[in-house]
Every structure is written in structure tokens, then in C-alpha cells.
Amino acid sequence: MKKFLLCILLIVTGILSATVIIEYDGDIEPEKINVRKFGDVEYFNVYELNKVFRAIITPDLLDSRLRVNMYEKEIVFLLESSYVTAGREVFNMTFPVILNESKYYIPVNFLQEILPLIYPDQIIYMIDKIQAPIPVDNRIKTIVIDPGHGGKDPGAIGYSQKSYEKDITLAIAQKLRDTIEKNMQIKVYLTRESDRFVSLRERTEFANEVKADLFVSIHINAHNNKDVSGVEVYFLSTARTDDARATEALENAVVYHYEGGTEALAKYNDLDFILTDMAQNEYLQESHDLSVNLQNNLVEVTESNNRGVKQADFYVLRGAFMPAVLIESGFISNKNEEKKLVKPRYQEEIANALFQGIDNFVRRIELMH
Ligand SMILES: [Zn+2]
Structure with a gap:
């Protein structure tokens, strides 16, 4: 016994x-x-x-x-x-x-x-x-939100109300910044606070400078076919589909039109390609995970057409030494979506959806017991 x-x-x-x-x-x-x-x-x-x-x-x-x-x-x-x-x-x-x-x-x-x-x-x-070794603290402490376009570059222009992409992206970015700072212990910077022109390279340079842990670029899409609608989130890599290539061309055109034509284009293409490619490769998985979180919440909140998470080669995401994503929050070329996109209430809904996506992503990095 x-x-x-x-x-x-x-x-x-x-x-x-x-x-x-x-x-x-x-x-x-x-x-x-x-x-x-x-x-x-x-x-x-x-x-x-x-x-x-x-x-x-x-x-x-x-x-x-x-x-x-x-x-x-x-x-x-x-x-x-x-x-x-x-x-x-x-x-x-x-x-x-x-x-x-x-x-x-x-x-x-x-x-x-x-x-x-x-x-x-x-x-x-x-x-x-x-x-x-002493563990590296991976928690997200700083986020840079990038309102697409601005100043002399209006971005896409609506067909029916002639609204500008640059105004809607700034409104969403400011609302998103306020929500994040109210609910999380995270410092948020915007690449522009007002209607001013910022080159694509300056945007990521700024994010690197403030040692951002995430880079979130906000845009509104446009399409020749006015029936096309919906939301999509991109992360950097060579464009995979024709549609992704079209959006990529649209967003990258700013370099040609507003940053000095072919000369400026060559400057971006000369950008040490392998280096920037590697910079984003390292964050590919995280950029993808963040994109999925953002897209799921965007679709749920806006009840918009789900165009999915995609990969494309955006100049604005190149050279970011952190997970970086680009959000197309709807089509300004679609009459119904333009009508919604110009409303502060709808912009707030988009900002809330993006906040939820970022919050989910950030939490998974923190202690999960
Ligand atoms: Zn854009």
C-alpha cells in the first residue's frame, strides 16, 4: 500500500x-x-x-x-x-x-x-x-497610414458626382487613425494630413524613417466598365491577373503623370530592384495575413462585392521595410459605390472595418494564452 x-x-x-x-x-x-x-x-x-x-x-x-x-x-x-x-x-x-x-x-x-x-x-x-538569446519584441507599436494621391494628383475621379479619390482616401485615413489611437496602444502617422502632393517614394521613406511596423495605403479603384464594384486588398509582388495588372497600372501612373514622366519612371525602375524585392519578400507572409484580415472585415462591414486578396507590384509598397498593404475600398467609377464613398458615415464604416482587421492582426502577435 x-x-x-x-x-x-x-x-x-x-x-x-x-x-x-x-x-x-x-x-x-x-x-x-x-x-x-x-x-x-x-x-x-x-x-x-x-x-x-x-x-x-x-x-x-x-x-x-x-x-x-x-x-x-x-x-x-x-x-x-x-x-x-x-x-x-x-x-x-x-x-x-x-x-x-x-x-x-x-x-x-x-x-x-x-x-x-x-x-x-x-x-x-x-x-x-x-x-x-533575448527574444525580439514583435509587437506592433507604430503604424503608417497612407492616404493615396493628394494635391495636384486627384487620383481616380467619379463619373457621376466627379468626386476625387484623394479626398475620400484622406477622410478614411483620418478616421482610421482616430479609431486606432482611441482603442490601441499604437502610434499612428499619416503620410499626409492635408490635400498636398507626396511622391510615392517619399511615402515609404517616411514609414522607414519612423520605423513603422505596418504600412497601410488607402485607395479607391476605378474601371472602364461602370458596373464593376467591390473591395480588394493587395500586397506587393508581381501582378498575377489582368485585373490586378490594370489596378497596378492605374496606381503606378501617378509616377508618369505627376512625378516627371518617363524620367521619373526610370528612377523607380532603377530602384535597386533585388533589394526592394527582398525587403518585401521578408514580410510577404505577414503582408498576406494582414491583407486577409483586412479584406474579411471590409467585405463583412461594407457588404460590398468581395474581389479578394491579390498580389501586385505597386511602386508605393516597394521599399517599405515592414509588412505593407494597399486597400482599394470600392470603385469610384461605379455610380452606387461613389454615392456611398463620399458619405462620411460610409467612410467611417470602412475605417472601422480596417481597424478590426488591424486589431485582429496585431492581437495574434501578442501573448495568446
Ligand atoms: Zn489610388
Whole structure:
């Protein structure tokens, strides 16, 4: 009987005290990862990685994948598989990732065996203890909102009311700024506060200067076909569809018309292409995630036609060293949409939708216990 009790006691304390200590390189308090057993195997909740390494965790349910971003690398877990990838490398944890009560659990030997391989110069494993660099704080602290066009460049002009894109984008941007600053601990800057001309390059330069964590460019679309309507969100990359190319040409035309014709165009094309391409490549996944959040909320709030999340090569997004997106909040060329777009009430609805999208995106980076 005594032996039996002792056994129970050992098992209970074994489960309760199971932790892996994380010690950091700098002078900050150690953290711990809590461990629990499923069968004979020790596991930890994936969100512990957010707690101790400030990892950004993005479950991709459709793909049965779990993306974990930490120390500037992306680690991808496959649900119910023991394989995990980081960059081009594939590792085998022996035991699979499991889903229990809608929480993801990773086998503990990932910490012991795989992490030191993914970060060979940074993470060291010793018995029940990990030595790691001080985690990078990924929280969003600064956002730059870019009201499209302005000054001598009116942007698209409505067919029926002759309203200007530049006025609507500024109104939406100001409302969005107010809502974010009222509800979140985030500093917001606009690339222009008034009806003035700002070159495309100046817009991202400004965002880099204030070390923005997100760049959100707001526009209104136009189409030769007056029946076309709806909302869409873009992130930077080579345009994929004819429609995306048409919008891209429309927004990029500002360089030709207002920044000095072909000479100015050449300047943008000479822009160290590989460098800017890489700058955005690094943020591709985040720009995509932000776009999806924004688009879902835009469609829900405006009840507008869902034209989807798209990729295109916008000059204004090039050269931004942060996740960057461009929103087309409706068609000024469509009579019904123009009628709505000029109303402050509708502009407010769009701003609220964009706020919701940004809020969802920001929350996923913060602690998620
Ligand atoms: Zn525009």
C-alpha cells in the first residue's frame, strides 16, 4: 500500500513539476515551458513558444499546418506529423504534433534536439535547460497610414458626382487613425494630413524613417466598365491577373503623370530592384495575413462585392521595410459605390472595418494564452 501511494505521489509530482527552464543571454529573468504527458511522451502547448521566445504563431487549419516565427526564422509544423521544416531543412521529432481540446501540442524533444539545430549559434540545450538569446519584441507599436494621391494628383475621379479619390482616401485615413489611437496602444502617422502632393517614394521613406511596423495605403479603384464594384486588398509582388495588372497600372501612373514622366519612371525602375524585392519578400507572409484580415472585415462591414486578396507590384509598397498593404475600398467609377464613398458615415464604416482587421492582426502577435 505504501509503495502504491509513493508511486502515485511520484507520478503526480512528476507531471506537476515538469518544466523546461529557459535562460537568456542577457540579464533578464529566466522563463519556463510547462510540460505535460500524453501517453508516455512529454509535450508542451505551442503557445509556450510565444511566452518564452515571443514567437508569432499562426495556425493554418486548412493546410493542417502551424507556422511559428521566432528569432527571424519560420518553423512549420505539420499537424499529426513528426516532421518539421525550417527554411529548406527538414527535421524529424519522432513523435507527432497533436491537437487536444483545440490546443496544439509539440513533443518536448523538439526543444531538446531540433531547436539547437535550427539555431546552431544561438540556442544551446542542457539537461532540462535551454540557453537562448533575448527574444525580439514583435509587437506592433507604430503604424503608417497612407492616404493615396493628394494635391495636384486627384487620383481616380467619379463619373457621376466627379468626386476625387484623394479626398475620400484622406477622410478614411483620418478616421482610421482616430479609431486606432482611441482603442490601441499604437502610434499612428499619416503620410499626409492635408490635400498636398507626396511622391510615392517619399511615402515609404517616411514609414522607414519612423520605423513603422505596418504600412497601410488607402485607395479607391476605378474601371472602364461602370458596373464593376467591390473591395480588394493587395500586397506587393508581381501582378498575377489582368485585373490586378490594370489596378497596378492605374496606381503606378501617378509616377508618369505627376512625378516627371518617363524620367521619373526610370528612377523607380532603377530602384535597386533585388533589394526592394527582398525587403518585401521578408514580410510577404505577414503582408498576406494582414491583407486577409483586412479584406474579411471590409467585405463583412461594407457588404460590398468581395474581389479578394491579390498580389501586385505597386511602386508605393516597394521599399517599405515592414509588412505593407494597399486597400482599394470600392470603385469610384461605379455610380452606387461613389454615392456611398463620399458619405462620411460610409467612410467611417470602412475605417472601422480596417481597424478590426488591424486589431485582429496585431492581437495574434501578442501573448495568446
Ligand atoms: Zn489610388
